[in-house]
Amino acid sequence: MKAIIPLAGKGTRLRPQTHHTPKPLLKVAGKPVLSFILDDLIAVGVTEMVFVVGYLRDVVEAWIAREYPSLKAHYVLQEVQDGTAGAIALAEPYVDEDVLIVFADAVLEVDYGLLRELGLDVDGVIWAKEVEDYQRFGVIVTHEDGTMSRIVEKPREPVSRLANIGLYYIRDHELLFEGIHHTLEQTAGPGGEFYLTDAFQYMVDHGARIVTAPVEGWWDAGKVETLLETNGHLLETGRGGTDPSARLEDAEIIDPVRIEADVVVRGGRIGPNVTLERGARVERCTLRDTVVGPAAALTDSVLHDSLVGGHATVRGMRGALFVTDHSVVEVE
Numbered sequence: 001m002k003a004i005i006p007l008a009g010k011g012t013r014l015r016p017q018t019h020h021t022p023k024p025l026l027k028v029a030g031k032p033v034l035s036f037i038l039d040d041l042i043a044v045g046v047t048e049m050v051f052v053v054g055y056l057r058d059v060v061e062a063w064i065a066r067e068y069p070s071l072k073a074h075y076v077l078q079e080v081q082d083g084t085a086g087a088i089a090l091a092e093p094y095v096d097e098d099v100l101i102v103f104a105d106a107v108l109e110v111d112y113g114l115l116r117e118l119g120l121d122v123d124g125v126i127w128a129k130e131v132e133d134y135q136r137f138g139v140i141v142t143h144e145d146g147t148m149s150r151i152v153e154k155p156r157e158p159v160s161r162l163a164n165i166g167l168y169y170i171r172d173h174e175l176l177f178e179g180i181h182h183t184l185e186q187t188a189g190p191g192g193e194f195y196l197t198d199a200f201q202y203m204v205d206h207g208a209r210i211v212t213a214p215v216e217g218w219w220d221a222g223k224v225e226t227l228l229e230t231n232g233h234l235l236e237t238g239r240g241g242t243d244p245s246a247r248l249e250d251a252e253i254i255d256p257v258r259i260e261a262d263v264v265v266r267g268g269r270i271g272p273n274v275t276l277e278r279g280a281r282v283e284r285c286t287l288r289d290t291v292v293g294p295a296a297a298l299t300d301s302v303l304h305d306s307l308v309g310g311h312a313t314v315r316g317m318r319g320a321l322f323v324t325d326h327s328v329v330e331v332e
Contacts, residue, residue, distance in 0.1 A: 001115075003046050003100040005037065006087040008054025008078040013223040016324045017307055022056045024104040025063055026221065027291065028231045029239035030258055030275055033221045036107045038068060044112040046100065048072040050091040054079070083193030085183045092177050099173050101196070103166030107230055109217030115169055123208040124176075125169040126200070127215045128162040138164040138197055140212055148210040151197040164197065165218050172208055179203050224322065228289050228305060232256065232273035246276075254288075277310065293325065 011023030018026070024034035041049070053060050053075050064073055076090040088101060102108075110127055118125070126148060128140050138153045139160040152159055170176045179202030183194050204210055219230035234240075235256035242248070242259040253259075254271030260278040268285040276282060279295040286302045293310030301317040308314060309325035316331035323329055 001046055001098040001100060002095060003041050003049040003102060004052065004088055004091045004095070005034075005049055005102050005104055006052040006078075006084065007034070007060055007104060008052050008057075008081065008087060010055045011222075014227070016322060017309065020056075020059075020324055022060050023222070025060070026227065027275075027277070027293075028107060028219075028221055028227060029234035030260060030277060031239070032063075033107060034063075034104050035067070037102055037104055038071070040108070040110075040112070041100065041102070042068075042071070044115075048074075048094075050074045050076060050094045052076055052078050052087045052090055054081070081193075082188070083191075084196035085180050085194035085199055088196055088199075089177070089180045089184060092180075095173050095177070097173065098169070098171050099176075101168040101170065105166060105220065105222045107217075107219045107221060107234065108165070108167060108215065110167065110213070110215050114213055118171075118211075121209055122211055123170070123172040123203065124200070124210040125213050126210055127165055127167040128212045129165050129215045129218050131163045140164055142212055146211055148200065148204055148212065150201060150204070153195075153197070162212060165215055167215070168196075168200075172203070175203050175206065175208055179206075224307060225305070227307075228273065228291070231275055231291055232289070235273060235275070260294075 007024050009023060011018035014023055025032045051073060061075055074094045078087050078090055126140060138151050140151055140162040141149045141160045143149050151164060176199060179199035182202050183198040188194055200210060219233050220226035221230050235258055240256040240258050243261040245261045246259045246263040249266045251265040251267055252269040256273060257271040258275040260276060262279045263276045264281045266283045270287050273289045274287045275291045277292060277294040280292045281297045283299045285298050288304050290303050290306040292308045295310055296308050296312045298314045301314050303321055306321040308321060309323055309327055311325055312323050312327040314329045317329050
């Protein structure tokens with residue numbers, strides 16, 4: 001089994017952080033979102049992956065080569081942002097067996113083991129999460145036996161509450177790409193985009209049985225507020241703690257927090273939901289719901305709901321702050 005992972009997007013909802021860092025490499029609880037995905041795939045035996053790259057491709061490719069040197073990685077360039085169907089179409093030359101398609105917008109907790117139990121009559125799996133705010137998502141309408149009937153994008157009426165989260169397994173890869181080619185021959189949707197879900201609909205209309213599977217956890221990291229929420233969840237569930245080499249002097253710590261190696265905190269209050277990455281220095285600050293990058297220096301500041309890049313300098317700031325690496329913010 002191989003995997004296709006689209007990474008070409010610009011991450012506009014996470015600017016300015018994504019001006020220099022690709023969205024999938026932004027960290028939650030001290031670890032890039034993409035790392036959570038790759039580690040899970042490798043754990044279930046996927047060793048060959050196709051990455052659809054575009055924006056900041058050199059950064060992405062260098063990071064994968066450095067952090068996952070044993071991974072058999074292929075890269076295809078999506079020069080035109082023509083949607084999810086267009087992205088996956090580029091991977092076709094490398095797909096000759098079962099394939100997982102994973103969009104790197106969230107940290108996922110799923111049971112990949114169920115793939116070993118699928119009957120031979122199943123052609124694919126769409127993982128879905130039941131949600132209340134169904135109008136925000138593409139939702140999956142199923143038959144009584146749980147197989148997909150259709151996908152409805154952002155429905156006004158509650159035809160289903162099973163939200164499509166961007167994780168798919170396809171056994172019949174030939175029919176998948178037939179559906180993608182058919183989709184690309186149609187009129188583009190809003191913004192000139194072609195949707196992968198239309199290819200799934202083509203598969204179903206041509207006899208494929210695609211079943212839905214529950215997702216145990218889905219934590220969005222596609223915009224600032226959800227990235228911070230995801231950071232907090234991960235701190236509460238195993239990614240929190242204070243490294244023994246961190247120096248905490250007269251500081252109040254409110255869990256959950258993650259304080260990495262060589263961090264120095266003097267005075268102030270840290271937490272809840274705060275990550276201080278390696279080498280950060282924080283003096284007389286009050287921080288909550290905030291991620292501070294490596295070697296950043298914060299002094300006399302009160303921050304909430306903030307992202308502070310690595311090696312940034314912040315002094316005398318109050319409120320919410322979003323600054324990228326090496327920024328300087330000083331308030332007299």
